[in-house]
Amino acid sequence: MINIFEVNETNKMIEQENLDVRTITMGISLLDCIDSDLEILKKNIYNKITSKARNLVKTGEDISMEYGIPIVNKRISVTPIALIGGSACHTSADYAGIARVLDQAAKEVSVNFIGGYSALVSKGMTPADEMLIRSIPEALSTTDRVCSSVNVGSTKTGIDMDAVKLMGEVVLETAKATRDQDSLGCAKLVVFCNAPDDNPFMAGAFHGVTEGDCVINVGVSGPGVVKYALESVREADFETLCETIKRTAFKVTRVGQLVAQEASRRLKVPFGIVDLSLAPTPAIGDSVAEILEEIGLEKAGAPGTTAALALLNDQVKKGGVMASTAVGGLSGAFIPVSEDQGMIDAVRAGALSLEKLEAMTCVCSVGLDMIAIPGSTPASTISGIIADEAAIGMVNQKTTAVRVIPVIGKGVGETVEFGGLLGYAPIMPVNGFSCERLIERGGRIPAPIHSFKN
Amino acid sequence: MKKTIITVVGNDTVGIIAKVCTYLAENNVNILDISQTIVQGYFNMMMIADTSASDKDQGTLVRELTALGEEIGVVIRCQHEDIFNKMHRI
Numbered sequence: 001m002i003n004i005f006e007v008n009e010t011n012k013m014i015e016q017e018n019l020d021v022r023t024i025t026m027g028i029s030l031l032d033c034i035d036s037d038l039e040i041l042k043k044n045i046y047n048k049i050t051s052k053a054r055n056l057v058k059t060g061e062d063i064s065m066e067y068g069i070p071i072v073n074k075r076i077s078v079t080p081i082a083l084i085g086g087s088a089c090h091t092s093a094d095y096a097g098i099a100r101v102l103d104q105a106a107k108e109v110s111v112n113f114i115g116g117y118s119a120l121v122s123k124g125m126t127p128a129d130e131m132l133i134r135s136i137p138e139a140l141s142t143t144d145r146v147c148s149s150v151n152v153g154s155t156k157t158g159i160d161m162d163a164v165k166l167m168g169e170v171v172l173e174t175a176k177a178t179r180d181q182d183s184l185g186c187a188k189l190v191v192f193c194n195a196p197d198d199n200p201f202m203a204g205a206f207h208g209v210t211e212g213d214c215v216i217n218v219g220v221s222g223p224g225v226v227k228y229a230l231e232s233v234r235e236a237d238f239e240t241l242c243e244t245i246k247r248t249a250f251k252v253t254r255v256g257q258l259v260a261q262e263a264s265r266r267l268k269v270p271f272g273i274v275d276l277s278l279a280p281t282p283a284i285g286d287s288v289a290e291i292l293e294e295i296g297l298e299k300a301g302a303p304g305t306t307a308a309l310a311l312l313n314d315q316v317k318k319g320g321v322m323a324s325t326a327v328g329g330l331s332g333a334f335i336p337v338s339e340d341q342g343m344i345d346a347v348r349a350g351a352l353s354l355e356k357l358e359a360m361t362c363v364c365s366v367g368l369d370m371i372a373i374p375g376s377t378p379a380s381t382i383s384g385i386i387a388d389e390a391a392i393g394m395v396n397q398k399t400t401a402v403r404v405i406p407v408i409g410k411g412v413g414e415t416v417e418f419g420g421l422l423g424y425a426p427i428m429p430v431n432g433f434s435c436e437r438l439i440e441r442g443g444r445i446p447a448p449i450h451s452f453k454n
Numbered sequence: 455m456k457k458t459i460i461t462v463v464g465n466d467t468v469g470i471i472a473k474v475c476t477y478l479a480e481n482n483v484n485i486l487d488i489s490q491t492i493v494q495g496y497f498n499m500m501m502i503a504d505t506s507a508s509d510k511d512q513g514t515l516v517r518e519l520t521a522l523g524e525e526i527g528v529v530i531r532c533q534h535e536d537i538f539n540k541m542h543r544i
Contacts, residue, residue, distance in 0.1 A: 001487065001502065002459065002502070002535060002538045002542065002543075003489070004489045004490075004491060006538055006541075007459055007461055007500050007538055008461075008493070008498070008500075009542075010537065010538055010541055011461060011531065062513060065512075065513055065517075066512045066516065066533070067533055067534050067537040068531055068532075068533035068537065069537060251541045254540040254541050255537060255540065255541060258536055258537060
């Protein structure tokens, strides 16, 4: 039988160490909503989302109360809209109209974000894909809760450099379209390589076409729990360190698995995956950078950071995999800058640069995430950053992503405030040398040799 | 059987257990096990209880026990046992 010490340990994790379930995300397929008439398509989309997700928020709140575990976000991901609107949309404005319908549906069912305003163009763009991508600035500046993502490359297909070029321009236009909110639109726009179909985390969540009609995916969290656990093994060797991370990750993931199963049962929707990610928040003690410091760095970004992060990421997976029946999504350590107080401090102290962050993305689960850069950064440079990340993802057969925010009207040293879970960020310098001629070439970077496995 | 873990944490005063047990008895919640320690001067009690005979659902019990805790000046938590079983048992 459960004893008082185990109960106290769990409750201490929840109350003092910021253990929570970060998100229950309902994936909804919109493939059966497709119609060539735009108005009928919009109605179908609105009706399907609001009927499938009607009880999502209430169910999340009930589970949270009965088990005494905070469930921070309830969200929805949908089939990439470029596919859904292909037959009905004739202009970019038509696509942006669908974004507003998604926004309305999200508000109707009270979820805080809806993801899937997306296009999958890792090998090439259809006219519909391109139209959707060009509509992103309007879509994100005229909605509150819609998140957008574009997959521009994969290990199997290589990198679509035309899409990379276009995305550099779109990121900058989105920043301009939302300049009165410190370019907040870019915080809801992710450019991927090897995007997973079942990621529950925003802004990159979408419901892949290989998925079923409706599915529940859960993202756990818990950097704080890992950090506190590591405090007790400060002088110990790597074996003890790894063992402690694994044991903690197991416990954290078990809670996610429980919540996922319970939500799936109550909503009568199949359980998809648990995403094992360590997702930080701006709250003190809920930071991945602080874990790296606890492992032995003066500041995140110091030499040794990549090794420490590689170790952390691997041990989180090893502990988490055993705790869940199905693991997926991004699953690893997130290293967003604005959403992690330790990262913000490291940037401010001059310990962490864009280049070091890029190195870190080789060994963790995502990419350059929530990084504010000067608003004067050229589109080709943003494309260059995207191409570098996509190359890392392509060659290492992992997901990488870029979510940078060129803050219009602000420069290096200034700070930008996004609010809430998105946090705040000091604007980081970007290498000023041009890559314009590279980006102008057009075409595709072919898939690497080790992708030919058949 | 629907097992619930009820924890009470706070400054030790007269009648904490009595008040919590009275509430549980009135609501037909059967106490299966009680353990108690003092951690760093704080009163720390855990009960394992069976709520299947109660007319009130888990949500209502959670709300009312939280309110009772505020009245006594302690923190009362009422959680489904599965969260602890999942985390601490393979």
